[in-house]
Amino acid sequence: MFRIQIKLGSPLLINYAKIKQTMQLNPVVTVNSIDPDEFKTRFYLPQLPVIIKDLAKQWPAYQKWDWAYFKQLVGDKKVGLYNNIKSDAYTTINTADDYKSFGEYIDMISSGPAGWRIFLFNIFEHAPQLTKDFDWPEHLMKGFVKNYPMLFVGGASSITHMHFDIDLSNILHTQFMGRKRVLLFPYREQHKLYRKPFEVLSLADFSHYHEAGKLDFEKFPALKFAEGYEVILEHGDTLFMPAGYWHHMEYLDSGFAMSLRAMQPTISGKLKGAWNLFGMRSIDTVMKKTAPVWWYENKKKTIQENADRVIKDSSPCHS
Numbered sequence: 001m002f003r004i005q006i007k008l009g010s011p012l013l014i015n016y017a018k019i020k021q022t023m024q025l026n027p028v029v030t031v032n033s034i035d036p037d038e039f040k041t042r043f044y045l046p047q048l049p050v051i052i053k054d055l056a057k058q059w060p061a062y063q064k065w066d067w068a069y070f071k072q073l074v075g076d077k078k079v080g081l082y083n084n085i086k087s088d089a090y091t092t093i094n095t096a097d098d099y100k101s102f103g104e105y106i107d108m109i110s111s112g113p114a115g116w117r118i119f120l121f122n123i124f125e126h127a128p129q130l131t132k133d134f135d136w137p138e139h140l141m142k143g144f145v146k147n148y149p150m151l152f153v154g155g156a157s158s159i160t161h162m163h164f165d166i167d168l169s170n171i172l173h174t175q176f177m178g179r180k181r182v183l184l185f186p187y188r189e190q191h192k193l194y195r196k197p198f199e200v201l202s203l204a205d206f207s208h209y210h211e212a213g214k215l216d217f218e219k220f221p222a223l224k225f226a227e228g229y230e231v232i233l234e235h236g237d238t239l240f241m242p243a244g245y246w247h248h249m250e251y252l253d254s255g256f257a258m259s260l261r262a263m264q265p266t267i268s269g270k271l272k273g274a275w276n277l278f279g280m281r282s283i284d285t286v287m288k289k290t291a292p293v294w295w296y297e298n299k300k301k302t303i304q305e306n307a308d309r310v311i312k313d314s315s316p317c318h319s
Helices: 036-044 067-074 102-110 128-133 221-225 267-290 292-314
Strands: 024-027 029-031 050-052 078-082 098-101 117-121 150-154 159-163 170-177 180-185 227-233 238-241 246-251 255-262
Touching: 036 050, 036 238, 067 102, 078 102, 098 102, 102 117, 102 150, 117 159, 221 292, 267 292
Parallel strands: 024 227, 029 050
Antiparallel strands: 050 238, 078 098, 078 117, 117 150, 150 255, 159 246, 170 238, 170 255, 180 227, 180 246
8 A cells, every 4th residue: 555645836746655566557468360240349349459369460561561572672861760768758750760761771670679660661662562462351340441551660679668649540550570569558548548639749768678677666646546558569560559548668679560550430430530740739839949948847847737637536545
């Protein structure tokens, strides 16, 4: 048992030393294949993640796609690279840290661990023949945005920091090479994850979260109450990631994956995604440029208030 003390007019005070230093994580349900009706009932409608082992194994891409093939097709194309440094309060999102040709990048990550990844590379614009190597799984869900299949590439040890996708799409994320550790949380866990207001990012750093002592529970005590999932994706695994799910990914090996995105079926879901893209992000960008310090200080205050509230509500001492 730990104590919660509340003093009128002062922040929530907690005996952090007695909080168990862990998160509440469950394995993701895994199936070899799944009937569309079962998928809809068990996972799509209740918005729960699932790993489908055999979906991609029917595609030519499963055997065909590798580093040599990609290098042959698009090795000369310049790509933006992202390192493992977590963005700070004033960083505009999606700004690349370096640039190389895709061939140079493949050579770099093939030679050993390299903490560099490629984010949202639309390889299909440069090599449209690749779209013939997979099928759109419309037997599982509708609304796929077929102009935007995306490739995600990372060297061993590279990290995609905790975030949720801004457009709030449902996603089928297929791992084609290498292994990747994935940490998932439903959207509703946002305040336990210290979401930055007007952003899709967490203030907390989840790097190597599975190693003892890596997560700072003293600085971010609400993490202890976060309820989510973890899984290691392997070659051919397809992860259904429901709309708005938070995800943190660490590349155990150099590898790549493809995401197929499907819009939410409801008008309200589509409107929320549109607001994030064109309203929320625009406001945040303007404020970071015009009043960065004031904007960040207000964000920190809101983050702490939200975290204190969920700690209080989640505590077994709360009645």
